[in-house]
Amino acid sequence: MRPRGLAQTRRGIGLAAALMLLCLVSGCALDPLHARRAAATAAAAQDRAIDCAAAREDACASASPYRALAAAALAQSTSAQPVHYVNLLDRGADALLLRVHLIRSAQRSIAVQTFIFSEDDAGYLILDELVRAARRGVKVQVIADQLFSLEDTHLLAALARAHENFELRMYNPTFHKARTPPLEFAAGILCCFWRFNQRMHDKLFLIDDTIGIVGGRNYENRYYDWDDAFDYRDRDVLVAGPAGAAMRASFAAFWNDAHTVALSRLRDVATDILGAGINAPPYATHSYRNPARVAELSRRADDIDFMREHFADQAQRVGRVDYFADAPGKPATSGAGPAHESTQPLAALLREAHSEIVLQTPYLVLSSAARRLFRDLRKQQPHLRIVVSTNSLAATDAFYVYALSYKYKKRYLKLGFEIHEFKPFPAEASALIADYAELGAAPTAAPVPQRRAKYAQAPLKHRGVRVGLHAKSMVIDGEITVIGSHNFDPRSEIYNTESGIVVRDRAFAERVRASILQDAAPENAWTIARRPPNRFLGRINNAIAAFSAALPIFDFWPFRYASSFELNPGCTPLAPGAPGFYACYTDVGDFPEVDLPLKTIYTRIVTAFGAGLISVM
Numbered sequence: 001m002r003p004r005g006l007a008q009t010r011r012g013i014g015l016a017a018a019l020m021l022l023c024l025v026s027g028c029a030l031d032p033l034h035a036r037r038a039a040a041t042a043a044a045a046q047d048r049a050i051d052c053a054a055a056r057e058d059a060c061a062s063a064s065p066y067r068a069l070a071a072a073a074l075a076q077s078t079s080a081q082p083v084h085y086v087n088l089l090d091r092g093a094d095a096l097l098l099r100v101h102l103i104r105s106a107q108r109s110i111a112v113q114t115f116i117f118s119e120d121d122a123g124y125l126i127l128d129e130l131v132r133a134a135r136r137g138v139k140v141q142v143i144a145d146q147l148f149s150l151e152d153t154h155l156l157a158a159l160a161r162a163h164e165n166f167e168l169r170m171y172n173p174t175f176h177k178a179r180t181p182p183l184e185f186a187a188g189i190l191c192c193f194w195r196f197n198q199r200m201h202d203k204l205f206l207i208d209d210t211i212g213i214v215g216g217r218n219y220e221n222r223y224y225d226w227d228d229a230f231d232y233r234d235r236d237v238l239v240a241g242p243a244g245a246a247m248r249a250s251f252a253a254f255w256n257d258a259h260t261v262a263l264s265r266l267r268d269v270a271t272d273i274l275g276a277g278i279n280a281p282p283y284a285t286h287s288y289r290n291p292a293r294v295a296e297l298s299r300r301a302d303d304i305d306f307m308r309e310h311f312a313d314q315a316q317r318v319g320r321v322d323y324f325a326d327a328p329g330k331p332a333t334s335g336a337g338p339a340h341e342s343t344q345p346l347a348a349l350l351r352e353a354h355s356e357i358v359l360q361t362p363y364l365v366l367s368s369a370a371r372r373l374f375r376d377l378r379k380q381q382p383h384l385r386i387v388v389s390t391n392s393l394a395a396t397d398a399f400y401v402y403a404l405s406y407k408y409k410k411r412y413l414k415l416g417f418e419i420h421e422f423k424p425f426p427a428e429a430s431a432l433i434a435d436y437a438e439l440g441a442a443p444t445a446a447p448v449p450q451r452r453a454k455y456a457q458a459p460l461k462h463r464g465v466r467v468g469l470h471a472k473s474m475v476i477d478g479e480i481t482v483i484g485s486h487n488f489d490p491r492s493e494i495y496n497t498e499s500g501i502v503v504r505d506r507a508f509a510e511r512v513r514a515s516i517l518q519d520a521a522p523e524n525a526w527t528i529a530r531r532p533p534n535r536f537l538g539r540i541n542n543a544i545a546a547f548s549a550a551l552p553i554f555d556f557w558p559f560r561y562a563s564s565f566e567l568n569p570g571c572t573p574l575a576p577g578a579p580g581f582y583a584c585y586t587d588v589g590d591f592p593e594v595d596l597p598l599k600t601i602y603t604r605i606v607t608a609f610g611a612g613l614i615s616v617m
Contacts, residue, residue, distance in 0.1 A: 034270060034274075035264055035265045035270060037270075037274060038264040038265075038269075038270035038273045038274055039262065039264035039265075041273050041274055041277065041278055042157070042160040042161045042263070042264050042273050043161075043164075044278040045161040045276075045277070045278045045279070045280050046161045046162070046163060046164045047135065047161070047162065047163045047164070047282055047283070048163070048164050049135070050135065050136065050137045051132075051135045051136055052136045052137050056137075057107070058107045059106070059107050059108070059133075059136045059137040059138050060136050060137075061104065061105050061106060061107045061136070061138075062101075062104040062105050062302060062304075063105070063304050064101060064102065064104075064105035064304065064307065064312075065304065065307060065308040065311075065312035065313075066102065066105065066207075066211050066238075066240055066311075066312055067105065069085040069240045069312060069315055070085075070208075070210040070211050070240040070241065070244075071210075072085070073085055073210075073240050073241030073242065074210065074241060074242060077241060077242050081319060082241065082242050082243075082319060082320055082321070083241060083242075083317065083318075083319060084239055084240060084241030084242070084243060084317075084318050084319070084320075084321045084503075085239075085240045085241060085315040085316065085317055085318070086237055086238060086239050086240075086315060086316050086318055086321070086503060086505075086508060087237065087238040087311055087314060087315050087316075088235070088237055088508070088511055088512060088515070089213070089215065089235065089236040089237060089238060090235055090432065090515055091225070091432055091433075092217070092223055092224040092225035092226075092231065092232065092234060092432075092433070093224060093225050093226075093297075093433075094310075094311070095213070095215075095217055095223070095224060095234075095236050096122060096125075096224040096226075096297065097297055097300055097301055098213070098238060098307075098311060099126065099205060099213065100125065100126075100129055100297065100298065100301040101301040101302075101307050102205075102207045102211060102213075103126075103129045103130060103132075103133050103207070104129065104132075104133070104301060104302070105207065106133055106138045106207045106208055107138070107208055108138065108139065108208050108209075109138060109139045109140075109141075109206075109207075109208055109209060110130060110133055110138055110139070110140045110141070110206070110207055110208075111141050111142075111204065111205075111206040111247075111248065111251045111255075112126075112130070112140075112141070112142045112143070112204070112205055112206075113142075113143045113144075113200070113202045113203065113204040113205075113251055113254065113499075114142075114143075114144050114145070114149070114202075114203055114204075114218050114219055115144075115145045115148065115149075115199065115200060115201045115202070115203065115218050115485070116144075116145070116148045116149060116218035116219065116220050117142075117144040117149040117150050117218070117219045117220075118148075118149075118150075118218075118219060118220035118221070119150060119151075119152055119155070120220060120221045120226075120289070121221055121226060121288045121289055121290055121293070121294060122219055122220055122221045122223070122224050122226055123150070123219045123220060123221075124286035124288065125286075125288070125294055125297075126219050127159070127286070128285040128286060130142065130166065131159075131162045131163060131166055131283055131285075132285075134162065134163040134164075134165035134166035135163055135165070137165065138165060139165055140165055140166045140167070141167055141168075141169075141251070141255060142166075142167070142168040142169070143168075143169050143170075143171055143200070143251070143254055143255060143260055144168065144169075144170060144171065145170075145171045145172065145199050145200040145201070146170040146171060146172060146173040146174060146178065146180070147172075147174065147180060147199060149170070150168075150178065151178050151179045151180075153178055153179065153268045153269050153271075153272045154272060156168070156178055156263050156266070156269045156272070157263070157269055157272035157273045157276060157280070158280070158281075158282075158283045158284075159263065159283065160262075160263040160264055160269065160273055161273070161280060161282075161283070162282075162283035163283070167262070168263060169255065169260045169261060169262055169263070170260070170261050170263070170266060171199075171200040171254070171259055171260050171261075171328075172195065172196075172198065172199065172200065172259045173261055173266055174196060175267075176261070176265065176266055176267050177266055177267050177268045177269075178263075178266045178268055178269050179268055197495050198329065198330055198495050198496070198497075199495065199496050199497075200254065200259075200328070200496070200497050201485050201492065201496035201497060201498050202250075202254075202325060202326075202485055202497055202498060202499040203215060203216060203217060203218060203236075203484075203485050203499070204247055204250070204251060204325075204499060206244060206247050206248060206251060208244075209244045209245065209247070209248045210240060210241070210244045211238065211239070211240045211244065212238070212239050212240075212243065212244050212247045212323075213236050213237070213238050213239075214236065214237055214239065214247075214323070214483065214484055214485075214499065214500060214501050215234065215235050215236030215237055215471075215472075215483050215484065215485070215500075216232075216234045216235060216236065216470050216471055216472050216483075216484075216485060217232075217234050217236050217470075223470070225432070225433040226290075226293070227465070228465065229465060229466065230397070230457065230465070230466045230467075230468060231433055231465060231466075231467055231468075232467070232468055232469070232470035233422070233426075233432055233467050233468065233469050233470065233471060233519065234470040234471050235360075235471035235472075235473055235483055235512075235515070236483070237483045237501060237503070238311075238315075239321055239323075239501060240315070241321065243321045243322070243323050243501065246322075246323040247323050250323065250325040250499065253327060253328055254328045254497075257328035257329065259328050259329055260328065316505070316507060316508050316511075318503055318504075318505035318507075318508055319504065319505065320503075320504045321501055321502070321503050321504075322345070322501065322502040323499070323500075323501050324341065324342055324345050324484075324499065324500055324501070324502065325341065325342060325497070325498070325499035325500075326341045326342045326496075326497035326498055326499070327341055327497070328497060329497075330495065330496070330497045342484075342486055342492070342497070342498040342499065342500065343486070343492070343493045343498075345502065346474070346482060346486065346488070347369075347373060349474075349476055349480055349482065349502070350373060350374075350377065350476070351373065351376075351377070352476070353377060353381065353384060353476050353477055354381060354384070354477055355381075355383075355384065355385065355477050355478075356384065356385045356386075356387070356475075356476070356477055356478065357384065357385070357386045357387070357474065357475075357476055357477075358387045358389075358474065358475040358476075358513050358516050358517065359386070359387065359388050359389070359473075359474050359488065359516075360388075360389040360390070360469070360471050360472065360473045360474070360516045360519065361388070361389075361390055361472055361487050361488045361489065362390065362391050362396065362397075362398075362468070362469050362470050362471075362472070362487060363390070363391070363396075363398065363401045363402070363405065363487055363489050364388060364390040364391075364405040364412065364419065364489075365401060365404050365405050365408075365489045365490065366408075366412070366488070366489070366490075367489070367490040367493055367494075369493070370488070370493075371411065371415070374386070374415045374417075375415065378415060378416055384416070385416075385418070386415070386416055386417050386418065387417075387418045387420070387516075387517070387520060388412070388417045388418065388419045388420065389420050389422065389469065389516050389517075389519045389520040389525065390405070390419065390420070390421055390422065390469065391421060391422050391468060391469045392421035392422055392423060392424070392525075392526060392564065392591075392592065392593070393406070393458050393590075393591045393594050394423065394424040394458055394460055394466075394591065394592065394593035394594050395421070395422045395423060395424040395466065395467065395468045395469060396457070396458075396468060396469075397457055397468050397470075399457070399458050401489075406590070409528060409561065409562040410530075410561040410562060413528070413529070413530060413561070413562055413576070418527075418575055418576065419527070419528035420519075420520035420525035420526070420527055420528070421525055421526045421528060421564060422467075422468070422469040422519060422524065422525050423524055423525055423526065423593070424460055424466040424467060424468070424593055425462065425464055425466065425467070425593075426467055426519070426523065426524035426525070427523035427524055428518060428519070428521075428523070428524050429465070429467050432467070433465065433467070458591070458594045458595075459594070459595045460593050460594065460595055461593055461594075461595045462593070469519065471516075471519075472484055472485060472486055472487055472488065472500075473512055473515075473516060474488070475509050475512050475513040475516065476509075478506060478509055478510060478513060479504065479505075479506050479509050480502065480503070480504055480509060481502070481503045481504075481505070481508055481509045481512045482500055482501070482502050483500060483501055483503075483512070484498065484499055484500015484501060485498045485499055485500060486498040486499075486500055521573070522566070522567035522573050526564040526565060526566060526588065526592060527564070527565045527566075527567070527576060527585065528562050528563070528564060528565070528576070529562060529563070529565050529576035529577070529581065529585070530561055530562050530563075530576070531561065531562065531563050531587065532582050532587075563587050563588075563589060563590060564587070564588050564589060564590065564591075564592050565585035565586065565587055565588065566585065566586050566588045566592070567584060567585055568584050568585060568586055571583075571584035571585075572584070
């Protein structure tokens, strides 16, 4: 078996190398004539009918209280003193409900930008709603990063001819195709690492250029509490007001960039379009795995009184809101430049911190530049409090990234970070995850199949719907809030394009701060602290562990400086290092709740050898 496996591996490498050579020569681009034929065929087959009287300037849009909020914000704003209305969206079900409601309220345009667009109930629902809006006369534009988005070429061909008002484009497609099989995935890394690794991680949802949603959510069940095995604890913010103009400008830059490709220019989709011809059937709405749940959400989205009471009336009036975003392509630079358009404002805000930084990120892996920034902050502001909410190994969707965080925990503790790692079954889950009985249906019994293995989760000791942290947020000095797609890690700094908003309002900052600190509370997270000090062997162990962790490879020392701690019943939460901490907390080990030793071994291996991979994970 071993020689045969080796031969297959060599054959696979040979094929990948041949494909790489072919792509280097040809660029793997679609023949221009073939692309033009596909575009013409799709255009000829497009639906042009409008399901709304031509005289209706509002495109038969549904009523929405957010139109009045957006109009008021624009009317009250001046260039010196802008006005916005904002909603914090902590619950996934709320975030999906609002998106559907706002799509139906659109009168002129809808722009959607996303990293993941999955073929499940949440993804299909949004696609169906967008096509319906196009049929009303609304201009709909969608940009999805190709690598983890729609790969059904029949569906994509149907979307290409769905309506003349609807267009979906793919960002940075691998070898000009919608599908990326494993062999081509490997070839993409071999032949064109930088381009392949540079992804569009932005999440933007924009209605009529005045109402936007920005944050961490893509289009997949698990972002909206609809997955039966694993849901994300994520965060978005709705913004109504003049910041929509900056959102539109950024979206337009991506839409018109060479990295963004029309469906008819993708080789596999073009083949499907030409095969179906001009008499292809029209786009048809989907059948859902949980139709009762979709129907209940749809009903609520049309209930204007419900939407007003639960959302619009809860919107906070704030002043300045800044939207920041990287340029498409995000070329590597050694200094200030396009690659730093999302990172520069974050660094500038951090440098101005005086009393407290509350940070939430799924992946606590800091670049060398970020570590220098925090070291400088610690020297300038010795009493600065830095609270970090992040994933545990049991909660994360990327154990190999967690391994690097695990490797450098001592560094982060030495920087004064108070680290709290999210539990996979937090006590707050019942408040965050939608009540299925309330939504009119129980979850489906079988999980939705995934398009490829993009998740790497550790097996757990207990069963249930696991919750993993995906929110990317920061509150500085209780006054400034950042919410977006930026993970505050090297990949977000160097490779991925990112976007987000900065809200300068104390009341809003307090809400976000309270939300993050709730995630970091003992019932929802384990506290990371150094193992009990003042023991001779402990000091020797810490010295060896520090030396081992400093090595780029061969970090095999198994006894780490820090561990996870659980608050004992009857105790009051304490910060690590506070008097009485070890009397009130129990050491629960490096990887609490993780069941399989093999995953621990994998984590140790990445910890040992993965230091050089920090920037690409």
